[in-house]
Amino acid sequence: MAKTMDAIQKNLLSEIMDLEIVPEGAYNIRANGESAARHTTANIDIVTKTDKPGIDIIIKPGTKNERVDIPVLLTKTGLKDLVYNDFYIGEDADVLIVAGCGIHNAGDEETAHDGIHSFHVGKNAKLKYVEKHYGEGEGTGERVLNPTTEIEIDEGGYMEMESAQLGGVDSTVRVTRAKLADRATLVIGEKIMTHGKQTAITDFTVDLDGEDCGAHVVSRSVAKDESRQTFLSCINGNNLCSGHTECDAIIMDGARVDAIPKVAANHVQASLIHEAAIGKIAGEQLIKLMTLGLSEKQAEEQIINGFLR
């Protein structure tokens, strides 16, 4: 199947997946709104939905150390791709899912991908979900990505979500909703960089319903030029639970960042913390790196790269 991909698609794939060609293990590659390649394993099934666009990814209980890759590539200008992906992680499974969307827009029409991902993390299952978004292309057409992530974690389940959108996406609205059962844990680390006139809105709601469940939602972002970012985060503590939300942003040039963290304790045993810090790069950090021989521009890059690592 690698032969059917052109150079642009291969490059996008390497940007979002850190992979040159076809991944090992289970995968489904979606290109320009159609399934381009698929591979399943004994423990991981991928089934095309019949009622709407998208796939069901079914991971058998007890599956250990397996990986699923589900990249989406868009190279046609004007394409508006909408996809529903449902993930079923069986009890006691321990897997890695890597998703990503790369847009190459060479034309002048808007290219968009709206991915609606639902995760059902079974009892005591462990899931690491990595998502990368990337846009490129010389055209004037907007590159738009609106991912929605719905998460349900059963008793004792664990999910870690790592998402990164570090360039090239003109407009994004990221919505993440999670519900946690007893002893479930959710860890979210998000990294966003915007430049030019880009806008990014990220909106988390976590319901800590189960006893002894916990969530960490941490966002690090850099806003450059005239870009705008909004960080919304709401953690509802509905039981004996712990929740932590943090937004740490570097603001540059004429950019604007709004951070609106909210924690709601609806139970006397809920313990919740929110933190938000927005500021420009510390002058002393720039000066230190300049005394090591870097120009101001290079120093800035180092500081941002480190911050978003």
Next chain:
Amino acid sequence: MLELRNISYSVTDEVTGKTTDIIRDVSLTINDRFVAITGPNGSGKSTLAKIIAGIITPTSGRILFCGQDITDMGISERANLGISYAFQQPVRFKGITVKDLISIAAGKDISVAQACAYLSEVGLCAKEYVNREVNGSLSGGELKRIEIAMINARNTPFAVFDEPEAGIDLWSFGSLITVFERMYEKNKGSILIITHQERILDIADTVIVLSEGRVTAMGSKEEILPDLFGTQRPCRVIVGGEG
């Protein structure tokens, strides 16, 4: 190597309009291996170091480095000419590791083994530190040593160390002095050390005493130290240091 000609620096309070002189007409020439600057807290030692590194622009006076006037040069330009500055208060970062900083200081991507070698020289168990982030999780003393390791990695003919002795309780002064001596052997340049520590002053070829922004004494350690320590010898510290 480095010459300060009639350097003065004053600041004006924007609200009261009051002007304070911080450095007053300082002239000195640094050519020796080790030159120490000492003096009470607030006497202007760090300000002078920042003027040399280009972080602070003097109100008047000229700075010459190897005969070239560098007064109007920026921080990066001076750094690339061969001036290094180890801060009194090391800077913390987010996400930048010890190895990143040492690589930046060395001016090239260095191997883990090379980074470890620099760290071992300053008494840090290298393996534990090389991939650590240079953030608030490191202690003040650890940050000071990483600061010294960076200057070592830069390997420039001229370096200023601003109170390098702070936080080296677990590590001996002997090792710190060995670092300076090795640094000199590599470059045969000049090392300027701002210090309160008698044992460090003791290796200086020239000692400069700064007080209220003025040079009040300058000479060999034999000429200067007896006066400094005459009445306070048992403490082994002049002012403000942590014995």
